[in-house]
Amino acid sequence: MAPVTESTGASTALLTDHYELTMLQAALEGGAAQRRSVFELFPRRLPGGRRYGVVAGVGRALDAIEAFRFDDVTLAALDGVVDDRTLTWLAGYRFHGDVWGYPEGEAYFPQSPLAIVESTFAEAVLLETVLLSIYNHDSAVASAASRMTLAADGRPCIEMGSRRTHEEAAVAAARAAYVAGFGSTSNLAARARYGVPSAGTSAHSFTLLHDTEEQAFRAQVESLGKGTTLLVDTYDIAEAVRLGVEVAGPELGAVRIDSGDLGVLAVAVREQLDELGAKDTRIIVTSDLDEYAIAALAAAPVDGYGVGTQLVTGSGHPTCGFVYKLVAREGEDGELVSVAKKSADKVSVGGRKYALRRRDRRGRAEAEVIGIGTPPVDDGDDRPLLVPLVRDGEIVGREPLEAARERHVASRDELPITVRSMAKGDPAIPTIFV
Structure with missing residues (x-):
């Protein structure tokens, strides 16, 4: 967009x-x-x-x-x-x-x-204060986001921290996370202002609104299609997964787990989905994730991560x-x-400074070289x-x-x-x- x-x-x-x-x-x-x-x-x-x-x-x-x-x-x-x-x-x-x-x-x-x-x-x-304000905030978020996408190793990450920070900081955070590899955001203002793709389906309140979990799932699937993501940890996860596949069939897009031991639960849910014939249904996990939690889930059958609080606060370092x-x-x-x-x-x-990234013959960075007053000499493999x-x-x-x-x-x-x-x-x- x-x-x-x-x-x-x-x-x-x-x-x-x-x-x-x-x-x-x-x-x-x-x-x-x-x-x-x-x-x-x-x-x-x-x-x-x-x-x-x-x-x-x-x-x-x-x-x-x-x-x-x-x-x-x-x-x-x-x-x-x-x-x-x-x-x-x-x-x-x-x-x-x-x-x-x-x-x-x-x-x-x-x-x-x-x-x-x-x-x-x-x-x-x-210009001092406004430049520092923007660079310090956005670079803190991007630096954390980069570590998270690195830990995710190709699995998609969704930014969903709007409710954990100032409303305008949330928009800037979504933009910064996108720069550092996050694939989408829950924030619609970031979509409108910067073209960051947005994503989202439902929260626990939607399930609790209905008399039964099955009713909630049927309403969501009928409205949003079989490719939607169903939140399965409102009550009993195993029963919710069974209901989700029953309602949407093996074409169910994804299930989301938002609590508990995510690694253990992901293994159990993956086995259950496969037994039910939903082999292509993805597993998305959320719940106070940071780069360390994402790295710990590397061996788990997780297909994507939703990250909120730790991302928009720079994962412990909200300023650079x-x-x-x-x-x-x-x-x-x-x-x-x-x-x-x-x-x-x-x-x-x-x-006055000048800078280049010194690289070896394979293109691997070796040093940050900063010239004072005059540009440093490029040895042939460097990058301004x-x-x-x-x-x-x-x-x-x-x-x-x-x-x-x-x-x-x-x-x-x-x-x-x-x-x-x-x-x-x-x-x-x-x-x-x-």
């Missing part, structure tokens, strides 16, 4: 922090606001001993930059926040700079320069810890000067990572969501085999500055 639109058209200018605007006011007053500046959005580390992360939210970030405007309603909300001079400047705000970044679906590692924003200080600093730092600014001679934060536990590396996203204020990096899905698979497949391990460990490849 084609998305209706990638953008709501509403201003994103208030999706920011108060101090972004007070910094702007002081910079305007002090005369430094128009200094050419380079900001970098990057992770200092990977969360929780994970081997890699996945970039997501790039398309949403581009929409946010395009919609970052201070109309009359937005300016009225800033009364008392900044002075009149600043309000006048904001009324004419447009981002005129450049943004380079890792494209959506790409794997990332510690210190990867995921987005590089080049403009005046005044224009670029205002990305930061947005000034790494270079115009000096007195007009040239860029590297700048960096030097505090003990939050060190950043100054200078930064692409233009915004040029002179115009969005140039939009792409279909399917392109991000394909990129994610290719990027993950070129990583060392250690990424398949769910155990905590070091990043799959080192980050090298040159």
Whole structure:
């Protein structure tokens, strides 16, 4: 299904922090606001001993930059926040700079320069909060989703976490999960906005609504067809499976198990379905799954997974810890000067960055190589990572969501085999500055 639109058209200018605007006011007053500046959005580390992360939210970030405007309603909300001079400047705000970044679906590692924003200080600093908000949330979901689809090993995964998070976060989570390999979502807003395929049949309340489980199954099959998925754990699973095949016949599409020891139950249900002649009826499991539970079910006769809470909360890591730092600014001679934060536990590396993925002759990734000031030398097997996203204020990096899905698979497949391990460990490849 084609998305209706990638953008709501509403201003994103208030999706920011108060101090972004007070910094702007002081910079305007002090005369430094128009200094050419380079900001970098990057992770200092990977969360929780994970081997890699996945970039997501790039398309949403581009929409946010395009919609970052201070109309009359937005300016009225800033009364008392900044002075009149600043309000006048904001009324004419447009981002005129450049943004380079890792494209959506790409794997990332510690210190990867995921987005590089080049403009005046005044224009670029205002984008800090909204970009961090989008990248941190969507990449956390995509990173968890990638581990889940890796553990699923080709079996389809369905995103169904809308009821476990903020209503707008649910839409973004469905999109991010799709980028990282989930095949569908339960969220209809994600279907409408982004074209993510949606799926779903019934909940326990539908069975409980009817006088008998058989009545519920017959109503569902008559309405949705024999290929539907019947929820079989409201009462007795074995009896429900028997009724399901009796009602729909061997053409029954699938049964869903939402409680109990899923691995043991899947074996018993598979045997029962086969005995009843429903050899093609699939088994879908749900119930607080994460990548570890999915991996534990690898040997079970499970045909698909429905994942909710753990997915939309990043499977224990709801943010990626990305930061947005000034790494270079115009000096007195007009040239860029590297700048960096030097505090003990939050060190950043100054200078405009360039990045490539170093690969061996077989195309297997060996390192994340980051050049400071100049691009690192490609030894012939390497892959540049930064692409233009915004040029002179115009969005140039939009792409279909399917392109991000394909990129994610290719990027993950070129990583060392250690990424398949769910155990905590070091990043799959080192980050090298040159």
